Ligand SMILES: CN1c2c(nc(N)[nH]c2=O)NC[C@@H]1CNc1ccc(C(=O)N[C@@H](CCC(=O)N[C@@H](CCC(=O)N[C@@H](CCC(=O)O)C(=O)O)C(=O)O)C(=O)O)cc1
């Protein structure tokens with residue numbers, strides 16, 4: 001019999017309950033016991049949802065208070081000494097690694113947080129020492145939660161991150177040189193101990209994630225699978241289901257012999273259905289295929305006909321007992337339930353499926369294959385109708401958008417003059433000092449701002465009242481920037497709920513939700529808008545606020561837009577047209593906005609593209625170059641319609657920029673601000689090696705943590721940067737926007753930043 005399975009469930013709860021509980025705990029308003037109890041309540045609720053949906057194989061240990069990779073760092077006691085030596089209790093030590101800790105005489109920054117593959121989820125990077133050792137933490141969480149589910153009458157399949165992925169996704173700590181994969185020998189006994197305990201607790205199967213198999217791997221990492229899975233596939237241990245997702249693994253099937261002891265292999269057949277045949281041909285006798293046919297990364301209803309065909313073709317080769325119907329990845333990346341959406345247009349609502357609905361989808365597909373289509377006739381008919389309605393909807397084919405796309409010319413992508421000429425006009429026009437200081441756009445999104453926006457959304461205050469409130473906020477941030485003596489101002493983005501959702505709400509071709517939250521990192525969530533059709537801009541989106549801000553500011557005001565690729569990547573995109581088409585439509589809409597901002601007197605315009613790197617196909621090669629070509633073209637199309645004297649900035653966070661440096665350079669932005677404070681300044685060498693001519697602001701401090709950097713720390717950072725960058729090229733700014741911070745720490749950090757810039761300015765005289 002074909003079984004149904006879910007690889008992981010969203011953690012936040014129907015009303016972002018986990019976010020609220022975590023933040024209350026951090027604010028000292030919820031006890032540790034109550035936070036732990038809330039975690040337990042959520043886990044039980046999520047298991048029950050899946051059980052009620054009829055899912056055969058339900059995951060446990062997919063829940064994490066902050067991040068599942070961070071859970072493993074603590075589970076294996078891979079805790080850097082700067083955290084373990086602070087005398088913090090286990091929970092606070094865990095949060096200290098995730099978000100830093102500056103309280104009661106303890107002052108430690110967080111570990112680095114980076115993108116989880118090509119998603120908008122961020123994980124905490126394991127950080128290893130040259131003399132690293134591992135042991136099993138005495139709080140063996142996977143065992144505890146397995147037991148918790150068992151006590152509730154649910155036998156789950158625990159999920160753990162595999163040893164090769166855990167090491168490969170980590171790095172040597174600052175000033176350490178250890179190669180993470182060389183630690184495998186030391187780590188494996190701890191995995192064996194963990195698996196033994198899971199077996200003792202009654203776990204027959206364990207899902208072991210090795211998602212790095214979708215990458216191009218160095219030979220030594222590939223080689224690591226052999227010793228690893230020789231040790232972990234033992235009859236005294238639970239049977240293993242090795243899961244991969246977000247790409248194909250055909251190029252790594254040479255590691256399959258090393259995996260011959262695992263009971264099943266899971267592959268993502270939404271992203272790469274074509275890998276099915278090859279993977280099946282490489283399975284050894286009796287090995288099971290877990291077929292990921294329900295999209296864990298997007299919100300579209302599964303096309304049952306197509307999914308059933310895929311599963312049946314696997315069944316024909318392997319038999320029903322050797323096939324599992326599964327979600328393509330964890331459902332962490334989709335919102336909790338469609339049932340919460342009371343305001344969605346019914347036409348489009350019928351096209352969507354969120355986590356709760358996807359749990360049912362795997363069971364319907366499994367039933368159709370097990371008992372025949374007649375057993376789920378009504379479900380299949382309704383699904384076919386909805387798939388058909390979507391493909392013939394007017395929203396997906398808007399003639400005026402198509403016509404405009406057809407008329408785009410090559411020269412529409414280029415600024416009028418090369419950088420040196422543009423820069424001399426900008427210098428004349430903007431009159432900025434050397435080491436100009438600026439911020440990345442957002443200032444703290446205070447409780448008051450959210451309350452007022454919430455009232456406006458609910459119709460409790462009028463548009464005029466809301467507008468007045470926003471103007472008052474802008475007045476305040478301008479006053480603060482005067483006091484701080486920054487050089488290029490921002491309006492603070494108080495009117496924006498989110499840098500992508502805000503634009504989605506103002507563009508035709510999008511719909512947006514009220515509750516469809518997805519975890520981005522820690523307690524932070526996003527509500528990605530959904531691209532349902534061809535995109536166009538019915539009216540200016542940001543001009544009113546920027547124009548107002550410029551009218552009251554004494555210094556240049558930076559206009560602030562989210563670039564086409566970031567809008568695309570942080571939305572739920574269409575799956576019926578290529579992403580390059582959607583990016584180009586977004587670029588045309590943004591091009592009009594850039595031109596309108598300039599006409600309104602905004603002469604510095606920042607077009608943020610933090611998701612450009614994240615969109616890079618996970619494997620190097622032709623596909624990457626093709627992506628970068630249309631992605632860069634979209635950015636250029638959106639920014640090239642203005643005069644030379646207007647300065648274009650772009651911003652990148654969450655990006656290891658070295659491996660796509662040529663694309664960043666090709667954007668031809670006058671100024672780049674990049675996240676850098678937690679990376680080695682040595683990485684800036686690429687700008688020297690490539691003789692990068694334009695201007696750069698590598699972030700001088702981390703904005704994800706409430707910790708305040710001292711003036712000396714920032715000076716030291718600038719000194720490091722000046723080893724690689726010319727003084728006339730360097731801007732001084734934080735890593736990213738300040739929306740998640742409190743005002744108190746923001747003012748203190750920016751005061752230190754401006755002082756540090758002034759110090760270097762004085763040294764130049
Ligand atoms: C830069 N980043 C972003 C990413 N993706 C995006 N789509 N946007 C980004 O900015 N990816 C990479 C990084 C990830 N970083 C962040 C940083 C911060 C957040 C964040 O702060 N998220 C907020 C939610 C933001 C939002 O949409 N707010 C709305 C609704 C606020 C709300 O909760 N309202 C309450 C009622 C009001 C009240 O009483 O407080 C409610 O609805 O219940 C708004 O401001 O209007 C978060 O809180 O998690 C995310 C990613």
Ligand SMILES: N[C@@H](CCS)C(=O)O
Nearest residue numbers: 440441442608610737
């Ligand atoms: N302008 C945005 C960029 C975030 S990546 C902000 O400042 O929040």
Ligand SMILES: [Zn+2]
Nearest residue numbers: 610653736737
């Ligand atoms: Zn950023």
